[in-house]
Amino acid sequence: MAEYKPIRKVVSGNYAAAYAVKHARVQVVAAYPITPQTSIIEKIAEFIANGEADIQYVPVESEHSAMAASIGASAAGARAFTATAAQGLALMHEMLHWASGARLPIVMVDVNRAMAPPWSVWDDQTDSLAQRDTGWMQFYAENNQEVYDGVLMAFKVAETVNVPIMVIESAFILSHTYDVVEMIPQELVDEFLPPRKPLYDLADFSQAISVGALATPDDYYEFRYKLAKAMEEAKKVIKDVGKEFGERFGRDYSDMIEKGYIDDADFVFMGMGSLMGTVKEAVDLLRKEGYKVGYAKVRWFRPFPKEELLEIAESVKGIAVLDRNFSFGQEGILFNEAKGSLYNSSARPVMKNYIVGLGGRDFTVQDVRAIAEDMKRVIESGLDREVEWYHLKR
């Protein structure tokens, strides 16, 4: 194994994704532009134009076709990638099911953007979370480094269990913000991520194969069970790949939930994506001020890290769940998932849901502090209301 000397580059989250695609030796990219995803595919196109990457680029006529073409490419044995956001992801919805059902390890970057109307190009997690039940795994990146690392790990995980993965970064906060990213030399990526070995191959004619045919009630159920099982098994694969990544490149992803100050915390902030960068910053400050707080950053939303959440729940009095999303008629989606996961456990920390930053509204260290105050009050005097639309203009 060659020695790892990282290549440091100042890049946007989108360029981090594009570099990862190049380093992963993706063979087919089919994509359609949408703000704020566009610069990912532009950068990839540039790599191809300059002869830096050997990729078949299919400039499709819609996101629905972007996913359909990725599905065709993946079914024909290629390593396939696409990227989108918001309305584009919604248009793909039908095909997301097709990709997972046909067990194709496609990797896609979704740049979290709010759904219209009203039009908004800014950050919001509802687009990706609305795809929760499509059978895709979901990895939420906190920063540009995690976008890069996430895409590389995603291919390895997806191709091990034959389930597609969405790597999610937030609009503008990551997609268009430049930061230092440590990239991995190509030979070392190649060692980490060998060429794909497809589950089946449409270009293999040794026997006729039929994929995605009609299944009667006698068989359909088992197909679904196998996908469910693959997702469950993916938890171990995710941890192993995350650990291997840490051993090779120094950044450990063996936990599906990244934890900080959990051991002696009264309560923790829980959330996903870039907003957790703000939370981590705030928690460091609050700790210095004597608040006994911690954080739990959910990296993988699918499969859901229930076991890791249980461990956290056993050691804290409260969990403040921050959702940059909302399921109408109910509550924040992460809150809903977390609460549901703990129902049968004896650990019953008080849980409160804070809806924050929808449509790109700023979420600051001051906001975290205010929420910390509120949580302290909740832990001392009981839960007043479960869901709070924090910083709503009244």
Add this chain to the structure above:
Amino acid sequence: MEIPESIKKRLTIPAEEHFFAGHTACQGCGASLGLRYVLKAYGRKTIFVIPACCSTIIAGAWPYNTLDANLFHTAFETTGAVISGIEAALKARGIKVKGEDGVMVVGWAGDGGTADIGLQALSGFLERGHDALYIMYDNEAYMNTGIQRSGSTPYGAWTTNTPGGKRHFLEKRHKKKVIDIVIAHEVPYAATASVAFPEDFIRKLKKARKIEGPSFIQLFAPCPTGWRSPTDKSIELARLAVQTAYFPLFEYENGKYRINMPSPKKEPKPIEEYLKLQGRFKYMTKEDVEILQQWVLHEWEKLKKLAEVFG
């Protein structure tokens, strides 16, 4: 079944079968015949993409495959995109496509999956120039969901959502000319074909194999179930559709039109001869028949002119 040498010698279409018995098409189904001919022309080194349509069922439920070729079933509107992706993957992997010994990537979609919901993906596929073949098998309605109109349903036809009744509510639009839309993309090769003329169809399939870039064939494929026609009349109907010039056979190749009728000089037979064998046209009034007849002749004249000027 073993084919005797004496018969083999007289056959102009390949003797080998790659479409298995036991498929689940209705009796007299034109689509199933079409599939059989495509397989005869291309053999098993073919990747089929079939969207939601009757052929999903014809090809067999899991774990069966009545096609002796690789098959990917896909969503209704995605044929054009999926064959694009497959072709791109083969190229990325350095696998030869088309030519004598390369892999044939074939999209096989119904008229609905082509003329309506799949038109966008078809257009994208044609425009980008992928090395694959798209076949629209045209049975002129959505048969898989129980005979509803499609953009390819002809004037005056009964379907379950254009029924004939007291207020005489039938399909009032003429058949969408999908092949003209395809040609407008300036594709290298586009053709019509019919299950009544298998030699012509197979010749066109073989040509498509040699063409560089995307090709398109619109195959006329009668459906006794949806057309309310006797199951033993499918070939006769398909032949009459050509003889009446209702569905003329022609090719478009690099800007040139060629009519491939058995006798292109002959006056077309009256459209009634074609209509009267089918229950779906029984609600048409005399005026309706005249309207359809005029349309057919008008389109036929147009095609003849095109062949004359751009032949």
